[in-house]
Amino acid sequence: MVGARRCFARNGFHATSMQDILKEVGLSAGAVYRYFSGKEELIEAIAEEAFSVLHDAFDEAARQSPPPLPDELLGYVLRQCFAGTGFDTEREFGQLVLQVWGETTRNEVLGAKVHAAVTMMRAGWTEVVKEYQRQGIMPDDVEPEYAARTLMGCAMGFIAQQALFGDLEIDQLQQGLRGVMRMQVTGAS
Amino acid sequence: MVGARRCFARNGFHATSMQDILKEVGLSAGAVYRYFSGKEELIEAIAEEAFSVLHDAFDEAARQSPPPLPDELLGYVLRQCFAGTGFDTEREFGQLVLQVWGETTRNEVLGAKVHAAVTMMRAGWTEVVKEYQRQGIMPDDVEPEYAARTLMGCAMGFIAQQALFGDLEIDQLQQGLRGVMRMQVTGAS
DNA sequence: TTGTCAAGAAGGAATGTTCGTTTTAGTTTG
DNA sequence: CAAACTAAAACGAACATTCCTTCTTGACAA
Numbered sequence: 001m002v003g004a005r006r007c008f009a010r011n012g013f014h015a016t017s018m019q020d021i022l023k024e025v026g027l028s029a030g031a032v033y034r035y036f037s038g039k040e041e042l043i044e045a046i047a048e049e050a051f052s053v054l055h056d057a058f059d060e061a062a063r064q065s066p067p068p069l070p071d072e073l074l075g076y077v078l079r080q081c082f083a084g085t086g087f088d089t090e091r092e093f094g095q096l097v098l099q100v101w102g103e104t105t106r107n108e109v110l111g112a113k114v115h116a117a118v119t120m121m122r123a124g125w126t127e128v129v130k131e132y133q134r135q136g137i138m139p140d141d142v143e144p145e146y147a148a149r150t151l152m153g154c155a156m157g158f159i160a161q162q163a164l165f166g167d168l169e170i171d172q173l174q175q176g177l178r179g180v181m182r183m184q185v186t187g188a189s
Numbered sequence: 190m191v192g193a194r195r196c197f198a199r200n201g202f203h204a205t206s207m208q209d210i211l212k213e214v215g216l217s218a219g220a221v222y223r224y225f226s227g228k229e230e231l232i233e234a235i236a237e238e239a240f241s242v243l244h245d246a247f248d249e250a251a252r253q254s255p256p257p258l259p260d261e262l263l264g265y266v267l268r269q270c271f272a273g274t275g276f277d278t279e280r281e282f283g284q285l286v287l288q289v290w291g292e293t294t295r296n297e298v299l300g301a302k303v304h305a306a307v308t309m310m311r312a313g314w315t316e317v318v319k320e321y322q323r324q325g326i327m328p329d330d331v332e333p334e335y336a337a338r339t340l341m342g343c344a345m346g347f348i349a350q351q352a353l354f355g356d357l358e359i360d361q362l363q364q365g366l367r368g369v370m371r372m373q374v375t376g377a378s
Numbered sequence: 379t380t381g382t383c384a385a386g387a388a389g390g391a392a393t394g395t396t397c398g399t400t401t402t403a404g405t406t407t408g
Numbered sequence: 409c410a411a412a413c414t415a416a417a418a419c420g421a422a423c424a425t426t427c428c429t430t431c432t433t434g435a436c437a438a
Contacts, residue, residue, distance in 0.1 A: 011295050014203035018424055028389040029425075039424065069374060095294050102287045104353055106200050114353065132372070142368030149350065149357065150365030156349045157342030164293055164303065168338065176339030179331030183321070183370045185258060207398055217414050218399075228398065 001025075002086065005046055009095040013043050013103055047100045047110055049085070054097060055117045057081045058152070062124030067131050070181060071174040074155050078170045081159070094163030122148055190214075191275060194235055198284040202232050202292055236289045236299055238274070243286060244306045246270045247341070251313030256320050259370060260363040263344050267359045270348070283352030311337055 003025035007016045018039055022029060036042045057080035061073050068076065087093040104111045125148035132138035138147065158173050192214035196205045207228055211218060225231040246269035250262050257265065276282040293300045314337035321327035327336065347362050 009294070012201075012203060012291055014201060015295060017422075019422090030390075030427085031388045033425070034387070070369060070372075095291070098287065098291045098294075101349060101353060102201055102284070102291050105198070105284050105287075106204060118353065129368075137373050138368055139371050142364055143361070146361040146365035147368040148365070150343065150362055150369060153346030153350050153362065154339065154343045155346065157344065157346030160290060160345045160349060161338065161342050164290060164307065172332070172335040173339055173342065175331055176335035176337070177369075178374075179318075179327055179336040180259060180339060180366075181369055181372045181374050182328050183259075184326050185367075185370050206396080208396095217416095219401090219415090220413055222399070223412075 001046070004042060005050075005096060006088065006092065008043070008046055008099060009092045012099055013047075043103065044107070044110060046096075047103055047107075048113065050093070050096045050100050051114060051117065053081055053085060053093070055121060058121040058155075059124055062121070062128050066135075067128040069137070070151055070154075071177045073128065074151065074158070074177060075170050075174045077155050078158060078173070089166065090162055091166030094159045094161075094166075097159050098163045122152065125149075125152055190235070193231060194239075194285060195277065195281065197232070197235055197288055198281045201288055202236075232292065233296070233299060235285075236292055236296075237302065239282070239285045239289050240303060240306065242270055242274060242282070244310060247310040247344075248313055251310070251317050255324075256317040258326070259340055259343075260366045262317065263340065263347070263366060264359050264363045266344050267347060267362070278355065279351055280355030283348045283350075283355075286348050287352045311341065314341055 004021045007021050007024050010016075011020070018029065018032070021042075022032060025032070032042075036045065057077045060080065061077045064073075064076075067073065082090040082093055087096075100110075100114075104114050122145065126144045129138060129142075129144040129147045129151075132147075133140055133142075133144065154173075154177065158168065158170075161168050193210045196210050196213050199205075200209070207218070207221075210231075211221060214221070221231075225234065246266045249269065250266045253262075253265075256262065271279040271282055276285075289299075289303075293303050311334065315333045318327060318331075318333040318336045318340075321336075322329055322331075322333065343362075343366065347357065347359075350357050
């Protein structure tokens with residue numbers, strides 16, 4: 001399973017052959033097909049595992065009370081993701097997530113699950129933003145859901161950058177985000 | 190070419206067969222192979238086209254003087270991307286970009302190009318942040334490159350969300366980002 | 379202790395299919 | 409006439425999957 005993950009992260013779901021995986025995990029075809037009915041099932045299993053790491057991290061972060069400021073919140077999410085479950089590197093996790101997002105277009109079953117999960121995640125983060133507003137930290141004229149999507153997008157963008165380069169530290173995102181949060185803009189732009 | 194793009198966006202590079210493309214574009218094998226030596230070349234051509242839309246948008250946005258505030262900057266980038274070159278929908282563009290990012294791991298040639306391009310883009314955006322600091326809009330104790338990466342990540346995250354759901358408006362990101370920019374935080378968190 | 383046996387696990391060659399690509403000969407189009 | 413294209417067949421390679429064999433294990437009886 002961990003070997004299949006490595007293969008998929010490296011080469012993508014559909015450019016990875018079963019033989020690639022068999023070689024990586026050092027098993028024969030018969031052994032693998034005892035546990036998975038086929039490649040599609042293996043893909044779904046690994047995609048759902050990776051996505052649930054994402055899901056749990058976002059959900060758990062939003063449940064903190066009182067909610068930490070955005071920089072802490074994103075730092076928490078990302079650290080949780082990468083600490084998740086035994087990925088070799090942070091980059092590998094990002095690469096796999098990228099594959100999962102791509103697969104979402106193709107696989108309707110996976111797509112429905114991701115859609116439902118993200119809707120839930122978004123609701124949690126929207127509540128966080130509302131709490132910011134209650135505390136007077138975030139201006140009231142901002143639609144909470146939009147701010148929530150923006151913050152989630154920020155985290156997603158970090159994961160994408162991590163996948164592409166692997167040379168990005170969470171502290172750097174936090175510092176950058178703090179900079180944006182503390183900008184001296186009065187009205188809007 | 191536009192047909193191949195549609196196929197790749199829908200099913201990914203490697204789950205799309207040549208036959209799929211031939212059917213979509215209504216050409217025979219002989220016609221396509223007159224212009225592309227093979228599938229790999231077709232993939233690279235379309236990947237580079239999609240990525241160059243991204244690249245041009247980011248670069249052009251950073252060259253504006255004086256630089257607009259982040260919300261305007263990101264709005265400009267994303268509108269430029271989606272207006273780019275004849276994609277059917279904004280979502281289709283996002284899906285293709287996701288595929289390109291995923292392919293970057295696999296294809297070293299493409300990976301090197303993307304890496305070089307992003308390094309350039311990052312430099313331009315870092316200059317924008319330095320200009321913010323010169324104008325006293327952005328606090329000085331923030332490493333400009335980190336803030337640049339954060340903003341770029343925010344745009345990348347929007348594209349990813351667009352690919353996954355297609356139900357996101359650029360104005361919403363802008364409003365959300367404005368909210369983050371105007372948060373009432375004094376020190377840090 | 380030793381031998382037996384059943385069942386689960388893994389091996390690995392074989393299978394049929396699909397894929398990317400090439401080739402051929404004929405057809406349209408400017 | 410020439411360039412571009414079609415249609416269809418054919419190719420080997422690569423692929424996912426199957427099927428039968430072999431190995432391992434643990435319970436149990438002699």
